[in-house]
Amino acid sequence: MTDEPILTVENLKTQFFTEQGVVRAVDGISFDVYPGEIVGLVGESGAGKSVATSSVMRLVDNPGEIVGGEITYKNKTLVGFERAGDELVPRDEMLTNEEMRTQVRGNEIAIIFQDPMESLNPVYTIGHQLKEFILLNRELDKKAAREEAITMLREVGIPEPEERFDDYPHEFSGGMRQRVLIAMALACQPELIIADEPTTALDVTVEGQILELVKELQEEYGTSFLWVTHDMGVVAEICDRVNVMYLGEIVEQATVDELFYETQHPYTNALLNSIPRPDQTIEELVPIKGVMPEAINPPSGCRFHTRCPDAREVCTEIEPTYSEITTYDGWPHNASCLKHEDVGYDVSEPIENEARKGTEGTEVVQ
Amino acid sequence: MAHADPDTQADVEQEPVDDEFEAKVGLSYTLAKVKQDTTARLGMYIVGAVIFLAAFVTIDSNISTLTFGRIDNFVFAENVLGNHPERHPPAAEAETTLPPFFADGGVLSHPLGTDIYGRDYFTRLIYGSQVSVTVGIVATGIGLIGGTIVGAVSGYYGGWIDDVFMRTVEILYSIPALVLVIVFTVFVSGGRPDIQYAVIGVGIAFIPVFARLIRSRVLSVREMDYIEAARASGVRDRNIILRHVIPNSFAPVLVLATLQIGVTILIVAGLSFLGYGAQPPTADWGQMLSSARGFMLPSPWLSIWPGLAILVTIMGFNLLGDGLQDALDPRIKD
Numbered sequence: 001m002t003d004e005p006i007l008t009v010e011n012l013k014t015q016f017f018t019e020q021g022v023v024r025a026v027d028g029i030s031f032d033v034y035p036g037e038i039v040g041l042v043g044e045s046g047a048g049k050s051v052a053t054s055s056v057m058r059l060v061d062n063p064g065e066i067v068g069g070e071i072t073y074k075n076k077t078l079v080g081f082e083r084a085g086d087e088l089v090p091r092d093e094m095l096t097n098e099e100m101r102t103q104v105r106g107n108e109i110a111i112i113f114q115d116p117m118e119s120l121n122p123v124y125t126i127g128h129q130l131k132e133f134i135l136l137n138r139e140l141d142k143k144a145a146r147e148e149a150i151t152m153l154r155e156v157g158i159p160e161p162e163e164r165f166d167d168y169p170h171e172f173s174g175g176m177r178q179r180v181l182i183a184m185a186l187a188c189q190p191e192l193i194i195a196d197e198p199t200t201a202l203d204v205t206v207e208g209q210i211l212e213l214v215k216e217l218q219e220e221y222g223t224s225f226l227w228v229t230h231d232m233g234v235v236a237e238i239c240d241r242v243n244v245m246y247l248g249e250i251v252e253q254a255t256v257d258e259l260f261y262e263t264q265h266p267y268t269n270a271l272l273n274s275i276p277r278p279d280q281t282i283e284e285l286v287p288i289k290g291v292m293p294e295a296i297n298p299p300s301g302c303r304f305h306t307r308c309p310d311a312r313e314v315c316t317e318i319e320p321t322y323s324e325i326t327t328y329d330g331w332p333h334n335a336s337c338l339k340h341e342d343v344g345y346d347v348s349e350p351i352e353n354e355a356r357k358g359t360e361g362t363e364v365v366q
Numbered sequence: 367m368a369h370a371d372p373d374t375q376a377d378v379e380q381e382p383v384d385d386e387f388e389a390k391v392g393l394s395y396t397l398a399k400v401k402q403d404t405t406a407r408l409g410m411y412i413v414g415a416v417i418f419l420a421a422f423v424t425i426d427s428n429i430s431t432l433t434f435g436r437i438d439n440f441v442f443a444e445n446v447l448g449n450h451p452e453r454h455p456p457a458a459e460a461e462t463t464l465p466p467f468f469a470d471g472g473v474l475s476h477p478l479g480t481d482i483y484g485r486d487y488f489t490r491l492i493y494g495s496q497v498s499v500t501v502g503i504v505a506t507g508i509g510l511i512g513g514t515i516v517g518a519v520s521g522y523y524g525g526w527i528d529d530v531f532m533r534t535v536e537i538l539y540s541i542p543a544l545v546l547v548i549v550f551t552v553f554v555s556g557g558r559p560d561i562q563y564a565v566i567g568v569g570i571a572f573i574p575v576f577a578r579l580i581r582s583r584v585l586s587v588r589e590m591d592y593i594e595a596a597r598a599s600g601v602r603d604r605n606i607i608l609r610h611v612i613p614n615s616f617a618p619v620l621v622l623a624t625l626q627i628g629v630t631i632l633i634v635a636g637l638s639f640l641g642y643g644a645q646p647p648t649a650d651w652g653q654m655l656s657s658a659r660g661f662m663l664p665s666p667w668l669s670i671w672p673g674l675a676i677l678v679t680i681m682g683f684n685l686l687g688d689g690l691q692d693a694l695d696p697r698i699k700d
Binding site: 057059062101102104105106107110111113114115118119120121122123124133136137181184188 | 524525590591592594595596597598599600601602610613614
């Protein structure tokens with residue numbers, strides 16, 4: 001913890017104003033990314049991971065809107081509000097959309113999307129897209145941009161990059177395309193790359209190769225990553241620190257070893273129990289029972305109480321505060337669970353919820 | 367390579383193209399597919415012939431106009447066909463209306479006969495292709511460009527921009543095209559209608575057709591990850607629309623444009639017939655029909671030839687359009 005974080009997100013709130021009501025997709029999350037670090041953002045589908053990353057890039061589309069919080073990237077205020085009367089209004093130093101486009105997107109923060117099949121424009125060649133991207137974000141002439149593009153393709157392990165330069169995306173396999181996307185993200189030498197489930201659409205062997213590649217490149221270029229995934233295996237493989245998200249909130253944050261071995265939140269625990277682990281031999285995996293509630297109308301108290309195997313009476317009433325439980329090697333281990341608070345959790349009665357009734361996923365109990 | 371390994375050669379010959387991995391996009395692929403389709407190929411030949419004629423005639427008239435001045439000296443018309451398409455011959459030269467060569471009294475030097483002023487009908491018919499093709503391409507082009515811009519912007523931004531653009535376009539759409547064009551032509555030309563006003567009018571009247579089609583495509587294309595990726599890498603909106611949204615929405619528009627060229631030619635021919643398009647003495651098929659309508663009984667050929675020319679040309683564009691549609695539709699396998 002010697003350096004300043006390059007990305008700081010504080011109490012970020014992003015909401016979607018729909019006809020059914022306000023969806024609080026991201027509801028007050030805080031995390032930071034230090035230089036050269038790979039930070040994981042883990043959670044089930046619908047936890048708000050992708051909305052959080054689009055918020056960092058300020059790419060949230062209508063009807064979504066960032067309604068509160070602070071996002072600071074180096075010394076730039078990506079999102080910042082101040083109070084004016086009863087309303088929160090954007091502060092003056094917050095970057096305009098034009099400044100976001102020219103100063104941040106692509107050249108400072110790049111993004112790798114989930115589906116490599118869909119993230120390349122089918123009507124242009126790989127080389128053309130890579131070159132355009134470099135021309136847009138770096139001050140190189142066309143010839144130098146082409147050279148750089150070929151260098152980057154070679155760097156990410158595309159064989160014969162000179163020949164493949166003029167191929168179309170459909171002539172590449174999924175893993176190759178993901179390599180191209182990584183080349184694209186790295187080509188503009190950004191300080192931070194947001195990887196939005198980049199290996200989810202790939203099979204495990206290719207996933208392994210891509211993770212290896214990212215690790216190598218990360219050491220070579222020193223780029224920071226914000227790695228969004230729902231796969232705890234990937235987290236263990238690649239991340240330095242992890243944030244666990246549930247229903248728009250970060251429920252636990254720790255270094256990767258702490259999170260796996262000193263788990264503080266029942267949700268993280270449940271996530272870890274639901275995947276096979278090489279260090280444990282068990283008969284059957286334990287799934288997280290029930291389904292995640294709607295973010296339109298989140299449960300009272302602790303949001304996880306409807307599915308938490310440790311839920312008690314008090315969990316339905318009191319909202320846990322997100323606080324530091326321990327520190328490990330100078331890094332905080334934060335969690336929000338009433339177990340760690342002095343509010344009478346120990347004397348409270350356990351409650352009947354989906355975890356105990358045995359509802360599993362979409363299975364309906366008659 | 368003279369002593370190339372016979373085995374390698376055989377291999378090369380056996381697998382000239384591996385269809386699975388061949389590019390399934392691109393102009394050459396589409397054209398190859400169109401060529402496999404007999405009717406589409408017929409359409410392509412007709413369209414090719416008409417465009418060739420039009421281009422030839424345009425070059426001819428430009429050369430002779432540059433050399434000798436307007437109207438009087440068309441190289442092709444004067445020297446090869448022996449009769450100018452626009453000039454009324456002096457009274458002495460003027461012959462009575464001649465029938466085509468195969469009918470009684472026809473002569474081979476005027477293969478399709480002459481009109482009431484004694485002008486060679488074959489020459490006029492060929493020069494008419496110039497007007498038709500220009501009209502078809504220019505008017506469709508106006509509709510295509512205008513419609514694409516309106517539709518793409520409207521679909522990409524959505525919200526109030528979409529509402530304003532699309533409602534305006536729908537108002538335009540609700541007025542019958544012919545009425546719209548006639549009113550436009552008369553007003554813009556200050557009461558002296560001519561072909562160029564008709565072309566612009568028809569082009570504007572077709573903007574809604576293209577706008578609605580491209581908007582519907584853009585609505586699905588804009589949700590693609592590569593659009594999001596382009597935004598995330600800091601591409602400006604204008605370039606996203608021009609370079610990413612439009613090229614990916616364009617295939618059905620291309621088909622519509624080809625079909626629309628035929629419709630445009632028909633409408634402009636109709637306008638010329640009604641007197642709101644090409645004016646005499648311009649050789650235009652619609653205008654020729656209009657001049658011939660008083661002589662339908664004594665000289666039916668004067669109406670039949672331009673009618674046939676319009677029919678064949680439009681059929682050509684329609685066949686080509688249908689062929690393109692099939693070629694660009696991934697669900698139809700070859």
